[in-house]
Amino acid sequence: MTDATAEGPRPARAHHGSLLVKDARTKARNAAETRFRLYGAIAVGIAVVALVGLLSSILYNGASAFRQTFITLNVYLDPDVLDKNGNRNVEEISKVSTFGYAPLIEAAFETAFENPEIGIEGVTASDAEDLISKEAAAQLRRYVLANPGEIGQTVEFEFLANGRIDGYYKGRVTMQSAERDSNVSPEQLQLADQLKAAGLLSTHFNWDFLTLADASENRPEAAGLGVAIIGSLYMMLVVLVLSLPIGVATSIYLEEFAPKNWFTDIIEVNIANLAAVPSIVFGILGLAIFINFAGLPQSAPIVGGLVLTLMTLPTIIIATRASLKAVPPSIRDAALGVGASKMQSVFHHVLPLAMPGILTGTIIGLAQALGETAPLLLIGMVAFVRDFPAAPPEGLFDPAAALPVQVYNWTQRADPAFTERASGAIIVLLVFLLFMNAVAILLRRRFERRW
Amino acid sequence: MNVGLIILVVVLIAAVGYVLGRRRAVASSEGDVRRLHSLPGYYGQTVFLFAAVPAFLVMILWLLLQPLYIDATVTGMVDPDQSADYSTRELIMSDVRRIATGLDIAVDLGQVSEADIGSMQAGETDIRQRLADVGVALGSSVDQTVFEAAKSYRNLSHTLSIAMAVVVIALALGGAAFAYGRINSAFRARNVSERAILALLMLCSLVAILTTVGIVLSLTFETIHFFRLYPASDFFLSLTWNPQFRGGSDLGIVPLLWGTLYVSFVALVFAVPVGLLAAVYLSEYASPRVRAFAKPAIEILAGIPTIVYGLFALIVVGPLLRDYFAAPLGIGSSSSSVMTAGLVMGIMLIPFVSSLSDDVINAVPQAMRDGSYGLGATQSETVRQVILPAALPGIVGAVLLAASRAIGETMIVVLGAGAAAKLSLNPFEAMTTITVKIVSQLTGDTEFASPETLVAFALGLSLFVVTLGLNILALYIVRKYREQYE
Known part of the structure; x- marks a missing residue:
């Protein structure tokens, strides 16, 4: 203990006025409080205005398509x-x-x-x-x-x-x-x-806008989204068929069976990093491995689907693990208690209970994949495709376009009529996304259990 | 025999194996299934797994290795003394492949028979013309060694695919027979099949590792090819980016890196304050009604695909900035600029920054807040002097993650930033980024083995390394910080 303060200058707030009158310092502090609050409100306002501006400009430009x-x-x-x-x-x-x-x-x-x-x-x-x-x-x-x-x-x-x-x-x-x-x-x-x-x-x-194929540079009026919608649909099919089983299997292994050792650590680190790798790098991977090395055809939905699968896997794995974690241990214990094996307890009890969460995560992952553009540019989906792909499975190897890539394609053309088409295509894309997210929210509301 | 058919046959064998295995187990129980070690279904499942899994694994491996083997053999034929350099060899090989596919198509259409092809000579028949008839265009006329190589390429791939079908189906049958033979009432079928399923689960979790390995290998190999054709020092140090179709390009990464960092900087300067303040406002001040409306709105912003932001930059923000800001002030005349791309990317990053900051702010213990209020601090003083400093490492982590997002973002800069590689300080000028150039170099018509194309892989590797480094740093900071409060 020192007495140094006793000798020092007296604090500035020496005079004692009325409690009912705010002194200058309180006023300043209150003003700072209001200002800070205002900054926060402005920040939220900017975000909301940006959203409204984004959506309304797209709607305004694209509705006429x-x-x-x-x-x-x-x-x-x-x-x-x-x-x-x-x-x-x-x-x-x-x-x-x-x-x-x-x-x-x-x-x-x-x-x-x-x-x-x-x-x-x-x-x-x-x-x-x-x-x-x-x-x-x-x-x-x-x-x-x-x-x-x-x-x-x-x-x-x-x-x-x-x-x-x-x-x-x-x-x-x-x-x-x-x-x-x-x-x-x-x-x-x-x-x-x-x-x-x-x-x-x-x-x-x-209706032709939704059903016709793309048209050449000087006839924007005849350009449609048919091939792009089918191509995107095929890719989503591939992504769903591959990423759901692989993602769920990985999550079950990591969450329920994996011992804690360096090997599982490597897998975990890998998944975390893959979620953060720029999407264009996946495009380079697709070009180098699937097209140049494995010899799959360019601009085919199968290649797009494979690349998007690799991108979607981390999303699905993270969602699945969260919903597996949310199933209480008492369920597992009860299953084991009546004589089920570990595998039976997981596949017969835990997995069905986690299913709504898994499906929600999968749909959100698919929605992300549907809007992804950059990797598809690199695997040749930008090509001008006029023919509709055949029915799957052969159709998966036929050239096709994809919705977001079609938007990019149209923005690269000179005629301003294509800008309108691009905005119209975005509206179609957003409607699909809205629908998928609505289904995900509905699933969550309807089936998700809180323990 | 194509792959689809083989898959079908294997699945069929496995399904039949399931039924037979189950039946044999029930039979061996002498009428009382309780004598079996496991439920009857598990015996069938064992046969199914033994039939299908090894067969499919071998098939996948075979499909991966077959092109490698064929390429190696045929390259040896075309270029026995390894004299040609990498790119010429690749060119010849792509010719060989095209001729082989062309011959396949011709046979399918019934224009030539297998025997005809055997006796065809490049000198006598005009092969280029005949292949053009079936829709396969060749760059030049075919010389005899290349044609012979194409013929053996075809023969080899035919033989190998037949061999694959035989091996895979034999393996499926063998696996089924093996598992079937082991079935009796004491066979511990459940344990065996569960162990097999566990192995399958583990195999699936390897996909994540394989993807990373694939990314790293493909990027490094092509980058090494690139550095053989173009000196690494020029790539990292040259201040000009000027690709030429006929060689002699300047491929320096510096202007691209500058553009990337500049755009990301503008984006972060916009997104970090807005995102952070929005997170603070929503968690500390906003009434439930405002929160119920504003939070989902910000989340929607996160779900919008980047191509939408790109289009927004191209048709709204770019012209707006040019007509009402840059042009009147005389500081720029192009609608695509660093500012355009940066602002729009900033909008994209707002939800990212705000949701990460929200997590970090909520992780600050309530006791610190209460202590601060107890000393008489106002809400804003608590936020600025207690919560934000305590959350600072987490916020830095969030900013780094946002920066890595910004650096790797493609569509916004492709549509909003421009294509001219420049080293300039004026944010209203068009500049270009690494991702833009990856897209433009890989979607152009240049041949694959040229440095102008391969540079995209070096750019991709640089991008991968930078974003990976930022992510690891961010995760490290965040993790370190979390430990303090636990």
Whole structure:
């Protein structure tokens, strides 16, 4: 004990005022308290605003991808062009390429111009044909090959409008921008307005966005998510089939059987580290091992599925171990007490009780895998795939796209119509994720037991 | 005989073995199953496991080793004195493989018969043309040694696949017969099958180790190839990144590393205060209603795939920053910039930092809080002067984990940071990162054995080492800190 303080200067708070009046120091402290609280509230606000901004911008940009502009035309399937010999032989008809069908659409516009309300000076039928997607001729050809009997008749078709015309009705293209655009002229836009007034042009929900395959650079209106959705589905199938049994087996071993030694320590450290390895490194692994070494095909869902399985395993293992741990030891003891072996107690009693937790973890792991992009870029899923993969198991080896990679693909293209498509694809992806997470939450609410 | 069929046959043998084994056990009990050591199902299970497991293990091993063996043999044919360097040999081998697949397709389509192929000579028949007819395009016309190599490649792989089918099915039958023969009422079937299942469980847990080994091996091997073609000192010290298609590239990691660290720094400067304060606010101040709304919102942020953040950077944040900030101030004209990628990555990291900090803050013992309140400290003084210092090691761990996330993040920087490798201090300029370059070098059309492609593996290895180091450091700090309060 020293008396040093007795000699020192007196503390600053010497004067004693009223208890009811706050002194300056208290005021300052209270102000600091309020400020700190405000900082915290601002931080939470930033996070929430960021979430709202993120989701609303994607919704705002992408919602229009589900609606598309269509032009309805009556096309006369001219037998002189399609079937010169007149014998309706499909093989001979199929010799007429898509180019051969373009004049039919031009002719259909000429017929449409007979209506006095339609027609702009300086816009010929062949200019008008540009209002329609380049996909239209192929659509016409497919129809004719499927129904050769209709040659010679006039059939009503609903064609996709060109991306620029579609953009005009979604506010992406204006009269001013059309003047500077070599792909569309203001006159064509006026013609489109006339078609709309005549009821030949309409904008409505577009199922094709979900079912069609990707389309090339200059026909954004025909690009769809069909192949990507199937590819993602196949990959999820592979991930589920591989990662659930392997993950559960690993967790059971580590949680119920493994002795505590250096070997199990290594496994534990490995799992913890794999959970933190950047996803792109898994892509490099997939490229080096599965494609270059094992010789599996590029851009196949099987390779994507394998890579995603390795990425998902730590998530599933961590979730499974947590839910195995949550089963009280009394269950195990009771099973052992009535004569079950250790293995029987685990497989007959502990595992069924832990199942809801395991499934929840698996679904969340799958949801993570569904949104993963970077590793898939490296194993060739960026390739332009137009053909639908076959049914599994052979289809697992066919080239396919994946939802998140399709988004990346579309962002790399010049036409702004693809930005809208990319946002639309994200909406589809988020709907899938929302659905999976909802199922996981439901499972947890419905089945999880608290002991 | 393809792999699917073999699997089916083995499963079938095992299933039949199950039924027979069970039946034999019941028969050997002379009508009273209580005389058996185990339940009858276990006898069947033993036969099933003995039939299926060794057969499948051998099959997997065979499938892994067969291409290695064939490659080694055929390479010996093409290049007996090992004179060609690695990349030319790889090129020849890929030609050999293409010709072999082409011949397979031609046979499948019925264009040539096996006998035709045996007598075909590269000089006489135009093989390139014939393969192009079945949809296999070759870069150049085929010379005789390569064609002979392709023929023996085909023969070898055919023979080996037939051998595999025979061996695997024989093994399945043998295993089933062996297990079946051992069945009598005293056979301890449950113990045997449980031990086998335990071994299977253990085998599954090896997948984690195998994955790590696979990552490390594939990265190191290709990196060594890269360093044979391109000096390591240039890679680590050169200040320029300028890959060329025709060789003579400058492949220095420094500008990429700079971009990576810069973007991560911006992200952390944004995410750490926001995440930390949000965690403090939600755990100390927020009313239950606010918490019930804000906590899930932040968690949702964590569940959103990174491609969504990337698109957000590309179509919203980038143009916004350029039009309202960088361009008016005259400090940048590109919508993809370090700032764009950093901010969006910061948003992505908020939930990560806040949930980790939340754990750490909750781990501080209540007694320390109570002591501080008892001395008359306000809530914010308690947080700033007692809780945060006590939680500091854990928070540092959380920040390090977040940094490792930021460094390894790919899609946000691919879409938001740009592709130009630059050493610049201006955050409104486009810069590029390690992950961006891994993607661009491996998705391009360059040939696989060139240094321009192989550099991706060296970049990947650097990335792996850095993130692994950060993670280990973070876990070490967190663990050390936890011990203090337990």
